[in-house]
Amino acid sequence: MNSSRPVTIKDIARRFRCSPSTVSRALNDHPAINEDTRKNIQEYAKEVGYQRNEVSLSLLNKKTASLGVVVPTISNYYETAVIEGLHTALQPLGYTLNICVTNENYLLEKEYLSKLLSNRTEGIFLSVSQETYDSGYYEHLESVIQRKTPLIFIDREYEDFETSRATVDDYHGAFAAVEHLINIGYKEIAHLKGPNGLTVSEQRFKGYVDCLKKYDMPVRDELIINTNFKVESAIVPTKRLLEMASPPDAIFGANDQVAIGAMRVVKDKNLKIPQDVGLIGFDNSPISAYTFPSLTTVSRPGRKIGMEASRLFMNQINGSEDFLHESIVLPSELVIRESSLRI
């Protein structure tokens, strides 16, 4: 009795010299059970700390009420906002979120997906890792499709699959940011690009390039520099930018982190923001409003993405045979603050 084995329905049945069915029904308030029996059993169950074994139930009902959330990282504001959105929408429906962090690693992603399928997860929200993107492998996704487990892409996506997806319009966000810099009067706009190959990086990059072209401004390769989205990775590149013969007068960072890194370097050079150098980030992370000067940025609706993704999932599992997959694209929005407001 003080063994560590959890109490089962059979144990209770033995104790009351009745069948497991009776115990089960008693615990579930089945009407065909005698009032006293029910009360006794329920009391005893509570006393010994009986707790239904959901594993056996999952097996029986083929329902696990668990969903997989596979993301490359949870270290950024945006990702946690998405998760919060998913959580807000799905927790009340009884779903448990199984959050898997791939660290941008293909093998880990593959392993997680396989594990989720083996565990009979009822749906998967996936933002593919950078490695997956780079490698172009997607067999691990085939098996998800084959098993007809609802798969919802978040942000990063494969075009090739027939699935629902919820993404942010990074392209137009970046475009608006650069356009804003041009309108203010900045002439030489550098870009701290995100990791190559990621949709988000490439879309923002494309927005940057297309906007320059629209205004007949040259796209100078030496003003486009790679980062890994982390603060540190912006330091050396920004220094290099500012020490060029004809340095840029504005910098568009692919996210707030690198923009803040750049901000530091600019200040170290005793240059003024926004007078000497204009600066824009991406994400509208909480801190961006309180840097000095505050950072102009592009806000992405992470929480909303999570909730939309949930909606897409619910549509799919409630949908008929001829259900059509949806692609939601939420707008991103330019948030103008001090770092770009040269008068």
Add this chain to the structure above:
Amino acid sequence: MNSSRPVTIKDIARRFRCSPSTVSRALNDHPAINEDTRKNIQEYAKEVGYQRNEVSLSLLNKKTASLGVVVPTISNYYETAVIEGLHTALQPLGYTLNICVTNENYLLEKEYLSKLLSNRTEGIFLSVSQETYDSGYYEHLESVIQRKTPLIFIDREYEDFETSRATVDDYHGAFAAVEHLINIGYKEIAHLKGPNGLTVSEQRFKGYVDCLKKYDMPVRDELIINTNFKVESAIVPTKRLLEMASPPDAIFGANDQVAIGAMRVVKDKNLKIPQDVGLIGFDNSPISAYTFPSLTTVSRPGRKIGMEASRLFMNQINGSEDFLHESIVLPSELVIRESSLRI
């Protein structure tokens, strides 16, 4: 065959007119299976995308290889670092982490714990929510203990339970921070306190108070102000501080976020950091090194805490009957940067 029902061992057995046992053994490379049979079955299984139902296995073996990680939030650097540490240590051992975010909510925490137990999670890492702390309810933990599911406290803890725990020495970190300010020569040190009731807030607060006392400096109530650990929550309080008749000449923030909020306000008042106002944060979040000026802070070894907690867990499940619970306290470390270096 294109039904959505996953292929089972029985399906394969029917196909080969053999028993499920044979299929099971074939798939698991059991030596007593004929080479040809094995090959055929394995090929076919791959072809139809057979995937072992782990739910049934969990039921059979009473092992789920899944661990619960129950935390109040994943929006801060520290928490994600802890999770990363847990992940690094436990993923290679085949464990799946089930990350549950309570949003500081007692009921949610209770529900998650109950669900984890029902799902026969093999261990739980818990950082209790603020509400739980405030309310003082802990029945929901009793059932975890009663079921002998290993429970490892992270950072926030109940003193009352016989469990292993891994915490950071916030007290001495805070003490060192304040001592540093005093050594530099700051006379009136304010504290932006974290949410009341949380161990981390209270420990840091205590370190602050005790250090002042050690140096015979008055503890002025009006210099101690509450925040909720978020940037915004530091703005108004800091303004109020700086507009006092005799304002503080240094501010010790309970985390980097509020310190950065304070930094912004100080600059808005055209005061210089560290000349007019010294500033220290807590967490050593990546950005703190790149603010302008860079932020002196106290580093907490989040990743290490995660790995230590994993070790405690492994000790417990491998331990004998007379296993003794361990309390690990990792030191925090003052990281001196520009914001406190008045010369």
Add this chain to the structure above:
DNA sequence: ATATCTAATGCAAACGTTTGAAAAAATTTA
């Protein structure tokens, strides 16, 4: 006393997999 009805409980199968022991089939030996 017997048939009829109602209330309460038990039986057995199912979910998918593994595994020790038994059985069957194939092979070798005498």
Add this chain to the structure above:
DNA sequence: TAAATTTTTTCAAACGTTTGCATTAGATAT
């Protein structure tokens, strides 16, 4: 060809729970 041996396969139980159907006990009506 029969016996002994080895190889391969099957049987049956187990994990914990639910549920349609059958059964039992007790009560009521005839």
